């Protein structure tokens with residue numbers, strides 16, 4: 001509570017101070033800078049959605065600023081619209097074009113995505129230049145700020161309008177990003193596969209995030225047009241894009257305050273470059289900061305030498321350059337590049353990320369208290385297990401070119417059972433799991449869940465049908481806390497429509513989600529680490545967290561893909577206890593496992609695969625003695641005197 005009050009208090013004070021500025025400051029230049037701060041604030045909050053939350057290098061944002069600016073400009077000059085509809089049109093164009101660009105572009109990853117957005121930015125500048133009849137091309141487009149309710153907007157009034165819009169965007173985005181939407185954006189940055197497997201539509205959320213960010217870019221563009229009242233296509237090119245990226249990264253990603261700080265830096269940059277003394281002071285300060293942070297990191301052994309020294313070298317270059325370069329403005333691109341490099345390497349959390357940690361320590365700000373965990377009876381009411389067929393695989397095949405990873409597999413998992421799936425390395429177990437869970441499309445065959453054909457080739461659809469899974473190679477949402485990892489996957493809790501979420505009226509269901517997630521964390525022994533980021537948990541705890549997250553889907557069938565892989569003995573013992581607990585709730589489990597002691601202790605039935613086919617099925621004791629199983633594991637037919645423990649085969653059949 002204290003933390004929230006502090007944050008809300010800080011926001012209130014800053015916006016109240018900003019609102020009083022026109023009453024105190026009469027200098028039009030300073031007011032102009034502050035107006036730009038509000039506009040860039042909105043712009044960077046939008047950019048942060050894709051760069052910070054989605055983790056994508058988005059180079060198209062500058063284009064949305066330009067398109068929004070021209071939309072508003074043309075709406076006023078050609079259509080005679082007022083300011084409010086012109087701003088709405090600018091935002092709508094950003095939303096629409098952002099959504100359209102996202103549809104193909106977000107199927108791409110990493111550099112391909114960056115190139116797609118770069119192409120879009122180049123295309124829109126060319127279009128603005130070449131559509132001379134409409135935009136005035138390189139000659140530019142002049143406009144006058146239309147009045148609102150008959151009042152012409154003086155600079156202070158326009159400033160207040162921009163600040164008011166920044167405050168509204170701030171509040172709405174704060175609510176949205178703290179909700180399931182924000183968690184979903186972050187989850188799909190860390191693991192798109194797991195996001196889909198947890199029933200959160202990856203594609204839908206990516207498109208929504210991109211459209212939303214672009215819509216804010218469009219709105220900022222509209223304000224930009226009314227601020228400068230003159231537009232030229234060359235204002236919206238790569239130079240500005242680099243500065244915007246610098247603003248987001250320097251301010252701090254995934255932070256509204258970061259966007260605000262970044263916007264302040266962007267606004268001050270021209271002054272910084274045109275005033276040599278200011279530049280020298282600023283680069284000197286940057287150098288001192290980089291040196292102090294680097295030395296501290298090296299002494300405390302929290303940073304690698306390159307991470308500590310590279311920013312010092314880059315900032316040192318800026319300091320030296322400040323003395324020798326004739327005109328710093330001629331060197332602006334190089335200066336931005338050096339600054340961006342220093343921040344990316346030396347201060348990956350940005351100024352606000354760094355400050356937030358520092359302030360939290362200084363003021364000992366406690367985290368908002370968590371609710372009491374929900375009752376497990378309410379989240380996972382015990383289910384009757386009637387032993388009827390739950391999941392049926394019929395002649396399932398999955399071929400990769402000539403490799404028949406799964407080759408005519410038929411098996412039945414009964415409701416309420418723990419069904420083991422074992423086999424030597426490369427026998428097709430993971431492929432079976434990936435086909436059932438929708439990661440792979442089967443080459444042939446059918447999968448039935450409770451008699452209904454299970455959707456194929458879609459992790460998202462399969463998850464919605466009641467099948468949840470963990471991953472052999474962990475797929476956690478590394479940057480999210482343990483609690484948030486489970487909250488992302490929770491089924492049946494988030495019902496509020498988007499407008500309520502934006503207005504902050506969905507807090508009750510957030511608390512409910514926290515309570516439910518805590519209960520599930522408690523089931524796997526992680527309640528006390530609820531607020532630890534997944535990447536900071538021990539390996540064993542990470543494996544248990546994946547189980548809790550899959551449980552949050554409240555599945556009919558839980559697929560555990562080698563959950564004991566890499567675990568120490570005490571963790572294996574704990575894992576067995578966790579699986580038994582889950583089973584007692586009546587949840588059916590498909591367990592893929594190499595540890596035969598785990599399989600023996602837990603499974604009712606075991607299917608053994610080799611070469612993508614079933615070679616044996618029965619109780620753990622039966623399959624262990626089965627000649628074909630012994631042969632598959634040992635690589636030779638069983639000899640009466642042979643000890644089936646470890647002797648030179650493909651893989652031991654563990655005790």
Ligand SMILES: Nc1ncnc2c1ncn2[C@@H]1O[C@H](COP(=O)(O)OP(=O)(O)OP(=O)(O)O)[C@@H](O)[C@H]1O
Nearest residue numbers: 400403404405423424425426427428429430431432
């Ligand atoms: N994406 C893929 N492309 C090509 N071949 C694949 C692919 N995935 C699996 N295979 C091949 O299919 C066969 C079965 O692999 P799979 O990973 O399913 O076996 P596994 O029983 O899970 O093995 P392990 O116990 O080592 O995880 C192997 O020959 C493997 O090389």
